[in-house]
Amino acid sequence: MKLQTTMFSNRFPGKEVTWLLLAAAWLLTISFIIDNYWAASSSSRAVAKNLSQYIQTVQKDFGLLASDTQLQKEVYFNKLPEEKLDQLVQKKYFLFYYNRAGKLLFWNTQTILPDTSILNATDTLGFAKLQNGYYAWQKHTTSNLQLVALVPVKWNYIVINEYLQNNFVLKNIAHNAYIVSPVITENAVVHSLSGQKLFSIIEKNKEPNFRNNNASIWLRLMASVLVFFVVHLICLYFLHKRGIFFAAALLLVALLVFRIAGYLLPIPLNLRQFELFDPAVYGSSGILRSLGDLLINVLFALWFISFFRKFLLQLNIRALVSPGLFVKWLLTILAAFILLAATFISSHIIRSLVSDSQISFDVINFFSLNLYSVIGFMVLCCIGIGFFFLSQSLMYLYKSLFPNSFILFIFVVCLMALSYLSALVGSLSGGYELYLLLWVLLFLYLVNSVNIAFITDKLVVSRMIFWIFFFSVSISAIIIRENKSKELQNRKHYAEILSAKSDPASEILLNSMLTDFKETYLAANFYKFRDSALSSFFRDSLIGSNFSGYTNKFGTKILVFDDAENPVYNEEATSYNQLNTILNTQANPTAVEGLYYYDVAFDRFNYIAKKAIVDTLGKLDGYVFILVTPKMVSNEKISPELFGKGIYNSIENTTAYSFAIYSAGKLVNSHNDYPFASQLPDRYFANHLFLLVNKKNHSELWYNAGADKYVVIVKENRLFLESITLFSYLFCGFLLVFVVFRFLNILFNSGFYIRKVTENLRMNIRSQIHGTIIFFSILSFVIIGVATILFFINRYESNNREKLSSTIKIMERDLKKSLAQNWLLHDTLRMNSLNNFENTIRQIADIHGVDVNLYNLNGDLKASSLALPYLKGVVSTKMDPRAYFHLHQEKEVQYFQKEKIGNLKYLSSYVPLIDSAGNESAYLNIPYFTSQSNLKQEISNFLVTIINLNAFIFLIAGIVALFITNRITHSFSLIGEKMKRINLSTQNERIQWDRNDEIGSLVDEYNKMVDKLDKSAKALAKTEREGAWKEMARQVAHEIKNPLTPMKLSIQFLKKSIDTNAPNVKALSDNVANTLIEQIDHLSAIANEFSQFANIENSNKEVMDLNEALRSVKNLYTNDTQTIFAWQILPVPVLILADKTQINRLFSNLIQNGLQAVPEGSVPEISITEEVFDQYVLIKLKDNGVGISAELQPMIFVPRFTTKSSGTGLGLAMCKQIVEQMNGEIYFETIPNESTTFFVKLPVLKDENVS
Secondary structure, three states: OOOOOOOOOOOOHHHHHHHHHHHHHHHHHHHHHHHHOOOOOOOOOHHHHHHHHHHHHHHHHHHHHHHOOHHHHHOOOOOHHHHHHHHOOOOOOEEEEEEEEOOOEEEEEOOOOHHHHHHHOOOOEEEEEEOOOEEEEEEEEEEOOOEEEEEEEOOOOOOOOOOOOOOEEEOOOOOEEEEEEEOOOOOOOOEEEOEEEEEEEEEEEOOOOHHHHHHHHHHHHHHHHHHHHHHHHHHHHHHHHHHHHHHHHHHHHHHHHHHHHHHOOOOOOOHOOOOOOOOOEOOOOOOOOOHHHHHHHHHHHHHHHHHHHHHHHHOOOOOOOOOOEEEEEEEHHHHHHHHHHHHHHHHHHHHHHHEOOOOOOOOOOOHHHOOOOOOOOHHHHHHHHHHHHOOOHHHHHHHHHEEEEOOHHHHHHHHHHHHHHHHHHOOOOOOHHHHHHHHHHHHHHHHHOOOOOOOOOOOOOOHHHHHHHHHHHHHHHHHHHHHHHHHHHHHHHHHHHHHHHHOHHHHHHHHHHHHHHHHHHHHHOOHHHHHHHHHHHHHHHHHHOOOHHHHEEEEEEEEEEEEOOOOOOOOOOOHHHHHHHHHHOOOOEEEOEEEEEEEOOOOOOEEEEEEEEEEEEEEEEEEEEEEEEEOOHHHHHHHHOOOOOOHHHHHHHOEEEEEEEEOOOOEEEOOOOOOOOOOOOOOOOOOOOOEEEOOOOOEEEEEEEOOEEEEEEEEEEEEHHHHHHHHHHHHHHHHHHHHHHHHHHHHHHHHOOOHHHHHHOOOOHEEEEEEEHHHHHHHHHHHHHHHHHHHHHHHHHHHHHHHHHHHHHHHHHHHHHHHHHHOOOOOOEEEEEHHHHHHHHHHHHHHOOOOOOEOOOOOEEEEOOOHHHHHHHOOOOEOOOHHHHHHHHOOOOOOOEEEEEOOOEEEEEEEEEEEOOOOOOEEEEEEEEHHHHHHHHHHHHHHHHHHHHHHHHHHHHHHHHHHHHHHHHHHHHHHHHHHHHHOOOOOOOOOOOOOOOOHHHHHHHHHHHHHHHHHHHHHHHHHHHHHHHHHHHHHHHHHHHHHHHHEEEEEHHHHHHHHOOOOOOOHHHHHHHHHHHHHHHHHHHHHHHHHHOOOOOOOOEEEHHHHHHHHHHHHHOOOOOOOOOEEOOOOOOOEEOOHHHHHHHHHHHHHHHHHHOOOOOOOEEEEEEEEEHHHHHEEEEEEEOOOOOOOOOOOOOOOOOOOOOOOOOOOHHHHHHHHOOOOOOEEEEOOOOOOEEEEEEEEOOOOHOOO
16 A cells, blocks of 8 residues: 655665665774774874874974073063963963072972972983873973973873863873883884884773774764664655555564664674663663663654554555454454553653662752753653654554444453553552553543544644643653652661761770771781782681671771882772872761771761881881771772862761751751751651651651661652652653654655755744744743853852952961961971971861961962872972962962862962061962852752743743734634635635734735626636637537538438439438438437536535445446456445446546557456545556557646547546546556556545534
């Protein structure tokens, strides 16, 4: 069965397929070349070449600076202008100017300082590993200065976190694929400008998850799109040739092949290289093993369902199939099963996206959402659209076959669902499945009652908005339910964690454990750690010596390091610096001396202890770290915070929860501003560990920790805000996905031809008004949102500046008072007691809740409340060059600037410390590391509000646009309908319009046109009647004259024969009589044909079965053994509104025309084929005649035109009038000297149209 598809559907698109596959092959070839030869990280040699070019470019720039004597003078005499300072600071490499005495006069970075090996080296060029990375260096010496340039190659921080990453400086090099080595090899060497070998690049062992280059990834994705388009074209071709079910099966097989190949092979690329395909993000089964796999599966399913639906809705299923009772029940059960399976599978996927993943759907906290959240929302929207398309297709199939059996379908759905739920009794999740069944019934009711027009594929905005609203509400309800359940489980775990942190019994166990780790004992046995054979046994004996009460509750790790901080046979790769960072920045003391705890996350914490092992001579042997993990929490990889001090990992520092701990009936600890009672309130736990108490605006979770201790965690109830926000996200997501889906549908169906795409994208007035109103609504919100966010940022920065300004002034006074005795106010800061001084700095920093750095007048760090990053080389101990310039050279009293360490951005404030004599003695600095997180929280709250407003304004704008467009387009529709009814043969109606507006002017012009048209129609009708009578009289006269001439000649010849007494008068009389009878019959036929043509308009239309009429015509030719007939008439009735006599005449004329077209000597072959579509029936009548020449084709339906030597030429003209009178269409296709096919397209009647 043929359908209306694309431009390629009538022929195999071989040319297009060939070009597309060639293009895909070229894209894959180019991507392979890029991955293996062209990319900067395609090989170690490519990496070395890329780094060589980078270093040589820096060398050229450094050479220009080394020759700039004016700049050197300005640096030497401390007269450097600010604009030159900015230029130097913006360099991609690091510059240092030393005088001949070795004093650092200028530096353009706070990142690193050259070490003494570089400064004292005799070479002018080299390579070095410094504290925070690998550098190429170059020196240049003048008479007064020594210039040093450090060119960063790859970072090597002591700790790695979200803002400190050990990457190559060049972004296009994979940091985990190559090693920087000072050992010169033969393969991949980095050269200087002079050709000197600096260092080598060594490729690590090829990882199983090979990473493609970014350009290669895009090329492979483009090639995949082209292959998918080829599959789509082939399926469209077979759709035309073999039908919708074969094409859909072919597409399904192709998609399954693609997915299986994608699971087993790196096709089209290695998908596992992306975190999107990491099961740690999401994974629920072997098929849905990652978020990326889920996305691909959902997109493929949506492709298949939309393909099947689009062309299924064009079929008249009932005209093709006439099912019996058994088939009816079978199809009903099958449709109900598919619908329920789709419902439960979709519901399971939606729930698993929340419960089985690390994807955040915390829509209230905007910045907790990430790329995976966006993809998760996209998957949810695709699931909703796919489910709707699938159910739409199922309902169309079912209602087409069984139009009056919808109640039966509902009954079967309920019966099957209840049977399934009965089998799951005992494992149902709180009645969720019953609610899901009720949702299905509601959905079916809405589908059946909203009067969805399944037949049309046009976009109806109001209907679309309704279903988007429905699915947004439905999916939001599921996510909120799962979020609530997940949050409650997390809160229970947090309560257990809080109980464990403050558990005296646990601390007694830990104290007992630590007695086995006395420094004297470890010092005496430290050699055992250094022995590979004894190390593991000794560690196990230390842990195993504890009694079972400890080992049952805690897991213990012992990590040992030598005096150079190198690991000693440790089983994991945690470094000394990582552990020391945690101990110094994140750890909090416990009641046990020397034991600390640190939070890994809200629901995870570890204990840590450090022992410095000194031998009997006082020499440091090494360090022993003891890591203890409570077994109620999972042991995660150590990830130290350096600047945030781990505050975001601790539930004690969050604003999301309030908690309190009660012991012996009294409140012993509380957090946040929730009004907890000082005495334990009465709570009846009924032998349960947990008790949930819902109050007006809060939810309290009580935990009975035993031993008369209770923990309560309180969360603010924000259900309404969460529901509204989640609905807004989903509503906007559905709109976006729907728009993208429509565009891709247009793109594919247009064959990627720009002209056809443009034609399909053209919008009518209604859509233009809708689009304009909605576009400007969204645009206004975007503008308002951006402006407001910029205002927040500026205001927040201003507030931070004010806060830092006031704080630093207070701290300046405190330092002057507290430390006046600890320094001498000279050029440099001298500490009488460094430890006391640093303790004072930390105390002042803790009081004000900020970090503090103190620099001397040379810009050297002398004390810090957070010294570890400076001591371990994450940043240098020099002051920021811009800040130093403004305070030291410009003598400003305060300086603010944004600074950056790795990827961490923060606001920093500097002030000079002035002694009583008015002289500068030091520089005080406050780095405000938490400013960005607080700003994000404020912007997040605003974005939640504006997104909610945007969604609802969008809804309101859509409704307003709908009313406005209906108001406007209704007028145009009225005028359009009137114009459609304009007919010269009838009296045309005027339009009544009472309002005096723009449309009223249009109506006035229309009414004037109708009046003029009526007058013209009357004049034209009179003229046409006269002309028609003249033409008819001429044609009748011509047709009558032809038989009268032989009649006259025959009678004259007979008279002459009688006058001459011819002997054969009697025979002549018989011949003349026969001729006269024959010509009289011909005259009668001519009269009858003209009469039929004239009376076509006088038809008697009635509802009739077309197939019955065709079978009647077929019976007329049953005895014709000289002609080969091939009849393909459908067995089911095809109802049309027509005159039976005219239908018989129509097909009789067409068959007769076909027989007459067959040349003498050939056996006539006539085939009649019937096909039924959704709106019409198509009858094809094909002959094996001589065809119709090109010059005759335009006149074939013209009255009185004939290609035969005799006849009136009214046969085909009469056929055309009969068909058009039924609002049908007749046309033909011809192949000269081979065949002609006439197509008759007649509208069919639906059951609801049959009275």
